[in-house]
Amino acid sequence: MLKLYASFSTSVRTHPWTDPMAAIRVVRLFAPLLAIAGLRAYATSPPSTTSASPLASDVATIQQAAASMHPESSFSVDPKRLKSALAAVPARPLAGMSRDEAWLNLSRLNPVLADGHFFVGYPSWRDEAADHLKDGGRLFPFEVMVSNDGAVRVVANLGGAPTPLAGRTIRSINGVSTRTITNELLRHVHGDSARFRSGLLSDRWWFFYWKVYGAPNDFVIGLDGSTRTPTKMAASSAVPAVIAAEQSFERQFALELRSEQSAVLTLNTFAWPNAEQFKTFAASAFEKMERAGTRTLIIDARRNGGGDDALWLEGVLPYIADKPYRWASTYTKRVLRTDPAKGEVAGEVRSGSIDTWSTPDPKQPHRFRGKVYVLIGRTTYSSAVLFANTMHDFGFGTLVGEGQSVRRKQSGGVQKIDLPATGLSLWVPRFILTPPAGDKGYWLTPDVEISDDGINPGAMVEAVLKRASADQASGAASPLR
Known part of the structure; x- marks a missing residue:
């Protein structure tokens, strides 16, 4: 979410703290972990501490940021649970602690924070991977799908090339059980829910x-099937599919005109840098x-991790909307900079419509007047x-899907x-948006639930098209509506 496309009517809730903004300065724009374009990056001076532990120093920075930048950290995590999780981070006064060791400890906060926009990670996991491969490093050889119950199936070779092993568990x-591995990796993954974290781990299994x-x-x-003897396989030097796809417009966006007056519009991101x-x-x-x-349009947003609202507000809705609309109803935001013209003071929390x-x-x-389904x-x-x-x-x-x-x-x-003590980064949101219809339903829930087959993503598309075609042929009102 890059831009706020709205004017606000505000009320103000002010939260006290001791000059939390004094240590924060803008350093650069940064490409985000969820392919969200244009995040602001900040640096903080290490808070004063008597501990020699780099973890303790950065835990203090995390505590300060949660209190002074997040508009309402209880939005995703109970404050008592967060305090307990921060206190559980081991204080290791090891002068030679590597950044990877620090990440192994601090990233355990991520499932507790329970928000895809609120987590501890590397400054850039993409750069981390690129440097690793450039230096001759290799990675796990397959793209995989992690199911909600922890099972792991082969999807393709790393990078996306097909493999005859696709679908094998x-x-x-x-020598380690995959369930054991999955459980351990998920302890470091960020996101709103266990289901989200399993989905994110699917895309970045090789990284975690x-x-x-x-x-x-x-x-x-070791794979399932008739030959159950574990097989030795070489690691891969391929660029992972999730990174390679980001560089290709054709892999992010596509239109497929289908038979029976139907079409599939694939929108895998809203973070494309060239909006025009x-x-x-x-x-x-x-x-x-x-x-x-x-007459039937399927918009496939299953893999869309977000980006710039302008892409869909200016590039999609004008062709679909048939009534006035807004993209949210209310907001709560942390003011980062004093703005006398708006009556805003740095540090206060404002809420409004x-x-x-x-x-x-x-x-x-060219307004579309047929049925629209969003996957x-x-x-x-x-x-x-x-x-x-x-x-x-x-x-x-x-809405159709999971x-x-x-x-x-x-x-x-x-x-x-x-x-600064560990060389890692913290991402923290500064506003919260309520849907247009208000607080009706906690989770994003489809009108029609259809399980997604990660090995055959086209299956969901075919299921929707088959139902829509049958309804058109019978002249019945679509039960998908």
Whole structure:
């Protein structure tokens, strides 16, 4: 969520602390962990402490940031539980502690923080991976899917190339049960829920395995099936699929015109850096659908981790909306800088309503007038949740897929804070947005639940198209609506 597309009516809740903003300075813009564009990065001076432990020093910084930057940390974590988790971080006065060792300790806070925008991580996991591969390092050889019950299945070779092993369940890695490995890795993953964290681990298994268990040149992997003897397999030097896809417009966005007057519009991110390129693509897509007489549109946002709201507010909604809409109803934000013109004082917490509504252009020549279905998944997040909320709450589309993974009410305006003692970083949100329809439902929940097959992602698309086609043929009102 990069921009606040609204004017606010505000009330003010002020929270006391001792000059929490004095140590914070802007250093640069940063590309985020969930592919959210344009986060602000901050550095903090180490707080005074008598402990020689780098962990204790950065724990103090985390405590300070949670109190002085988050608008309401209890949004995702009970304050007593957070205090207990911070106190449980071991105070290790080891002068030679590596950054990886520090991460192994501090990242255990992430499931406790329970928010995809509030976590401890590396300054850039992408750069971390790039440097590792550049230096001749290797990674786990497969892209995988981690199910909600902890099972791990092969999806493809690392990087996305097909493998005949796709669909096979991995039973063990280097003599360790995969369930044991999964449970350990999930202790370091961030996100709103266990389901979300399993989805995120699926995309970054190679990263978390590397950081927790190391990166050997070979793996002994046990698979299910007729041949159950573990097999020695070489590690991979391929660029992981999640990173490679970010560089390709065609892997992020696509339009597929299908038979029976249907189409699939894939939107895998809203973080594409060239907004005009996306809007040109979207305009062309809706024009093509109009020429093809498309009556059923599926928007696939299952893998969309968010980004800049402008992409969907200016590139998608103008072709779908048939009534005035807004993308949220209320907000709570932490003021970072004093602004006399707005009557804002750094450090205060403001809450209010979002009063800006967008009105569709009645002369829009390529408005889509058919049925719209939005596919959501375990890791649909951030701005993509705002998009799904808007589509659902104003009746612009039907949500289909998996739910109970991320909150409808989203945090945002993420700030990156350096943890100077360990070289790690803390991400913390500065605002919280309530959906257009208000606090109706905690989790983002589909109108129609269909399980996502990570090995065959097209299965959900086919299921929706089959139902929509049958309804059109019978002339019945679609039960998916």
